[in-house]
Amino acid sequence: xxxxxxxxxxxxxxxxxxxxxxxxxxxxxxxxxxxxxxxxxxxxxxxxxxxxxxxxxxxxxxxxxxxxxxxxxxxxxxxxxxxxxxxxxxxxxxxxxxxxxxxxxxxxxxxxxxxxxxxxxxxxxxxxxxxxxxxxxxxxxxxxxxxxxxxxxxxxxxxxxxxxxxxxxxxxxxxxxxxxxxxxxxxxxxxxxxxxxxxxxxxxxxxxxxxxxxxxxxxxxxxxxxxxxxxxxxxxxxxxxxxxxxxxxxxxxxxxxxxxxxxxxxxxxxxxxxxxxxxxxxxxxxxxxxxxxxxxxxxxxxxxxxxxxxxxxxxxxxxxxxxxxxxxxxxxxxxxxxxxxxxxxxxxxxxxxxxxxxxxxxxxxxxxxxxxxxxxxxxxxxxxxxxxxxxxxxxxxxxxxxxxxxxxxxxxxxxxxxxxxxxxxxxxxxxxxxxxxxxxxxxxxxxxxxxxxxxxxxxxxxxxxxxxxxxxxx
Amino acid sequence: xxxxxxxxxxxxxxxxxxxxxxxxxxxxxxxxxxxxxxxxxxxxxxxxxxxxxxxxxxxxxxxxxxxxxxxxxxxxxxxxxxxxxxxxxxxxxxxxxxxxxxxxxxxxxxxxxxxxxxxxxxxxxxxxxxxxxxxxxxxxxxxxxxxxxxxxxxxxxxxxxxxxxxxxxxxxxxxxxxxxxxxxxxxxxxxxxxxxxxxxxxxxxxxxxxxxxxxxxxxxxxxxxxxxxxxxxxxxxxxxxxxxxxxxxxxxxxxxxxxxxxxxxxxxxxxxxxxxxxxxxxxxxxxxxxxxxxxxxxxxxxxxxxxxxxxxxxxxxxxxxxxxxxxxxxxxxxxxxxxxxxxxxxxxxxxxxxxxxxxxxxxxxxxxxxxxxxxxxxxxxxxxxxxxxxxxxxxxxxxxxxxxxxxxxxxxxxxxxxxxxxxxxxxxxxxxxxxxxxxxxxxxxxxxxx
Numbered sequence: 001x002x003x004x005x006x007x008x009x010x011x012x013x014x015x016x017x018x019x020x021x022x023x024x025x026x027x028x029x030x031x032x033x034x035x036x037x038x039x040x041x042x043x044x045x046x047x048x049x050x051x052x053x054x055x056x057x058x059x060x061x062x063x064x065x066x067x068x069x070x071x072x073x074x075x076x077x078x079x080x081x082x083x084x085x086x087x088x089x090x091x092x093x094x095x096x097x098x099x100x101x102x103x104x105x106x107x108x109x110x111x112x113x114x115x116x117x118x119x120x121x122x123x124x125x126x127x128x129x130x131x132x133x134x135x136x137x138x139x140x141x142x143x144x145x146x147x148x149x150x151x152x153x154x155x156x157x158x159x160x161x162x163x164x165x166x167x168x169x170x171x172x173x174x175x176x177x178x179x180x181x182x183x184x185x186x187x188x189x190x191x192x193x194x195x196x197x198x199x200x201x202x203x204x205x206x207x208x209x210x211x212x213x214x215x216x217x218x219x220x221x222x223x224x225x226x227x228x229x230x231x232x233x234x235x236x237x238x239x240x241x242x243x244x245x246x247x248x249x250x251x252x253x254x255x256x257x258x259x260x261x262x263x264x265x266x267x268x269x270x271x272x273x274x275x276x277x278x279x280x281x282x283x284x285x286x287x288x289x290x291x292x293x294x295x296x297x298x299x300x301x302x303x304x305x306x307x308x309x310x311x312x313x314x315x316x317x318x319x320x321x322x323x324x325x326x327x328x329x330x331x332x333x334x335x336x337x338x339x340x341x342x343x344x345x346x347x348x349x350x351x352x353x354x355x356x357x358x359x360x361x362x363x364x365x366x367x368x369x370x371x372x373x374x375x376x377x378x379x380x381x382x383x384x385x386x387x388x389x390x391x392x393x394x395x396x397x398x399x400x401x402x403x404x405x406x407x408x409x410x411x412x413x414x415x416x417x418x419x420x421x422x423x424x425x426x427x428x429x430x431x432x433x434x435x436x437x438x439x440x441x442x443x444x445x446x447x448x449x450x451x452x453x454x455x456x457x458x459x460x461x462x463x464x465x466x467x468x469x470x471x472x473x474x
Numbered sequence: 475x476x477x478x479x480x481x482x483x484x485x486x487x488x489x490x491x492x493x494x495x496x497x498x499x500x501x502x503x504x505x506x507x508x509x510x511x512x513x514x515x516x517x518x519x520x521x522x523x524x525x526x527x528x529x530x531x532x533x534x535x536x537x538x539x540x541x542x543x544x545x546x547x548x549x550x551x552x553x554x555x556x557x558x559x560x561x562x563x564x565x566x567x568x569x570x571x572x573x574x575x576x577x578x579x580x581x582x583x584x585x586x587x588x589x590x591x592x593x594x595x596x597x598x599x600x601x602x603x604x605x606x607x608x609x610x611x612x613x614x615x616x617x618x619x620x621x622x623x624x625x626x627x628x629x630x631x632x633x634x635x636x637x638x639x640x641x642x643x644x645x646x647x648x649x650x651x652x653x654x655x656x657x658x659x660x661x662x663x664x665x666x667x668x669x670x671x672x673x674x675x676x677x678x679x680x681x682x683x684x685x686x687x688x689x690x691x692x693x694x695x696x697x698x699x700x701x702x703x704x705x706x707x708x709x710x711x712x713x714x715x716x717x718x719x720x721x722x723x724x725x726x727x728x729x730x731x732x733x734x735x736x737x738x739x740x741x742x743x744x745x746x747x748x749x750x751x752x753x754x755x756x757x758x759x760x761x762x763x764x765x766x767x768x769x770x771x772x773x774x775x776x777x778x779x780x781x782x783x784x785x786x787x788x789x790x791x792x793x794x795x796x797x798x799x800x801x802x803x804x805x806x807x808x809x810x811x812x813x814x815x816x817x818x819x820x821x822x823x824x825x826x827x828x829x830x831x832x833x834x835x836x837x838x839x840x841x842x843x844x845x846x847x848x849x850x851x852x853x854x855x856x857x858x859x860x861x862x863x864x865x866x867x868x869x870x871x872x873x874x875x876x877x878x879x880x881x882x883x884x885x886x887x888x889x890x891x892x893x894x895x896x897x898x899x900x901x902x903x904x905x906x907x908x909x910x911x912x913x914x915x916x917x918x919x920x921x922x923x924x
Contacts, residue, residue: 090601
């Protein structure tokens with residue numbers, strides 16, 4: 001069907017547009033679920049369609065259809081042409097795209113054992129194995145509500161534009177999602193929503209050891225319920241686990257350094273940024289803080305080698321030793337800010353415009369072992385995992401509420417504490433980091449942005465890190 | 475092949491494959507969107523999509539698929555795969571049965587306006603009017619989204635239900651900025667142009683942005699708060715979601731096990747009304763072919779019922795509520811609210827400020843996240859205009875605030891609702907809510923500590 005993409009691009013080109021690109025997606029996915037041990041309906045999804053984006057006299061349009069007849073494609077292109085022309089009179093500065101190398105390439109997130117070839121019995125068997133490991137006699141806590149989901153998708157894409165780029169991409173992805181509600185008589189309930197995801201095939205599951213992982217998570221919920229004491233609220237030292245470091249990197253580094261937010265394009269939805277275009281070089285943290293976004297990590301959840309504008313992907317250093325080092329750009333924002341795109345344009349389906357997204361955002365490791373991070377703390381708290389979190393739409397004022405957390409007393413982890421709340425500004429947070437651990441771990445997530453909303457698969461992660469003299473609250 | 479033929483072939487094919495019951499739906503939707511920022515249109519978007527969905531039941535086994543491909547052979551291929559996996563799956567614990575038709579469907583008034591699909595250049599005029607209305611109030615820049623939709627849905631089941639419906643929508647969200655931290659939001663959403671008011675949306679956004687000039691950091695504490703309709707829509711829209719038997723079943727609801735209990739102030743009555751004339755999501759039938767209806771969820775503070783699909787009725791009892799739609803998730807078809815209707819109070823909007831006396835007036839929020847859906851502990855960021863109120867008047871604009879509280883407690887603490895209501899539907903509130911302003915007592919407010 002690549003000829004349909006070429007047909008669309010050539011049709012648009014013949015109408016005299018300044019730029020045209022078309023992108024075909026053929027996606028298939030499935031999901032199996034156990035809810036409290038009972039199979040839920042098996043779900044299949046199939047998506048096939050084409051999106052086209054045009055630039056005409058500085059006005060941009062995007063249109064899509066899943067009717068792949070040539071008549072429908074022509075009408076889609078005509079409509080994109082008409083709407084761009086009509087909107088031109090309310091376009092301020094003409095939209096431009098940065099000049100980028102036009103490449104012909106093929107990339108793939110390979111599956112050694114394609115998930116599509118795995119029998120449904122084997123998928124349910126995995127969930128049943130997880131379920132078996134959640135028995136009260138194993139996890140030592142009641143779990144009145146347990147939802148286990150195994151999902152996969154295979155996405156094949158073909159991109160072409162009027163500049164000669166031709167990119168074929170294939171991504172196979174697999175993930176598990178689990179929702180656990182633990183209950184202890186007289187102690188109430190606590191919930192955990194966990195997700196793991198990678199690109200690749202069924203073989204990726206081996207590394208997760210999901211039955212053990214989810215079982216351990218459940219046991220932890222019981223410990224929190226039974227033994228947790230109220231978290232302190234005074235100023236103290238704080239050690240944040242890898243999972244917490246990851247969400248922080250995503251929310252208060254990745255998002256505010258998306259150039260479209262910095263330029264105000266997302267103001268009515270996902271918001272803007274506390275950063276301005278001229279703040280490359282601004283110190284936001286200590287020298288211990290270096291954060292990157294890298295789409296090229298094999299098997300990562302946010303893996304890609306070419307973005308949805310045909311630009312080759314590469315690692316971006318967003319904060320280097322505490323200083324704002326780079327933003328995430330697509331071709332539009334790169335042109336506006338006088339740089340080149342660094343390949344951050346993603347679209348989750350044929351019917352979504354490519355916009356700036358993170359891929360895999362994480363803090364680079366330091367030199368400390370986890371034990372060393374703890375042993376220097378006389379009075380503090382260790383927050384290993386989190387539950388509630390949010391951040392304002394300028395990515396400045398954020399909050400993370402710990403799930404598994406402990407007091408640190410005289411350099412040692414002691415009593416579990418419940419719901420410690422870190423509510424802090426972005427410079428306040430990064431400016432308090434005095435030590436960073438050695439071991440990086442990634443978490444899978446689905447990042448929301450854009451209108452219509454685009455839930456993009458990402459990883460975020462990092463090592464444990466230590467913050468000096470911060471006040472817990474909430 | 476037209477959508478009507480697709481659903482007929484899908485149902486026939488499902489039965490031929492050996493499924494006990496089949497429900498098929500095809501939605502054909504044409505949408506247009508103008509996005510704007512910095513007083514400039516950033517992109518014009520459009521979609522033309524035909525999306526078949528199918529749900530098959532065989533005794534205790536269920537399966538569902540969404541196929542974004544109008545080719546009926548693609549749908550049949552997926553159905554064949556579905557049936558194959560159904561045959562080897564273990565099945566659930568109950569035997570659901572689709573509603574037995576035929577049913578008669580009465581069209582919902584005021585849900586279609588033939589002028590809306592014709593708008594292309596006129597949409598640019600609407601954006602311009604919106605921007606100018608906000609700028610006239612003193613705002614310096616505007617951003618937002620204008621969306622139109624024309625949709626048509628066909629539903630057919632093997633149990634004798636068959637019907638069709640169509641509608642139009644025009645939805646506008648505008649955010650106006652005086653400075654980076656002085657902003658306001660306006661919304662207008664409607665099914666007909668006669669009920670659509672972009673000028674008012676722009677004026678509202680611009681006025682709030684101007685009132686929010688030079689905000690200072692607020693202080694943490696507990697406050698009596700006047701919530702604007704956008705915040706109430708977020709909170710009460712979530713309550714309507716939590717009333718879905720689907721979320722109750724997953725344990726992701728603070729309404730689990732509370733039917734018949736007092737879950738809110740007696741001043742609060744919430745209904746889901748799929749049949750409201752001019753309702754943003756109104757339609758005459760759900761995707762199991764059952765007629766939509768008005769369902770009172772909370773009646774003067776008492777939780778009356780959950781929203782149901784055929785599966786949840788089989789599992790939990792109760793009666794169908796005409797709320798079954800293909801939403802993905804783990805059920806495929808699940809009960810969802812269509813139009814969340816909050817009954818009005820007895821105090822005019824302008825009088826609420828006097829009634830508030832001293833407290834906070836918060837106009838918008840975003841990024842609501844829960845620690846625990848069953849307890850309802852959550853926080854949400856205040857966005858756009860936030861004001862300290864003294865003696866019923868705006869004392870000063872505030873910034874940096876977060877609502878950190880418990881949703882069930884908030885429901886119990888509503889002391890006053892306005893007589894005026896407005897439709898709210900935007901990025902953070904996907905299900906339309908028709909909602910008043912409200913005064914709520916003793917709201918927890920927190921802020922960053924460093």
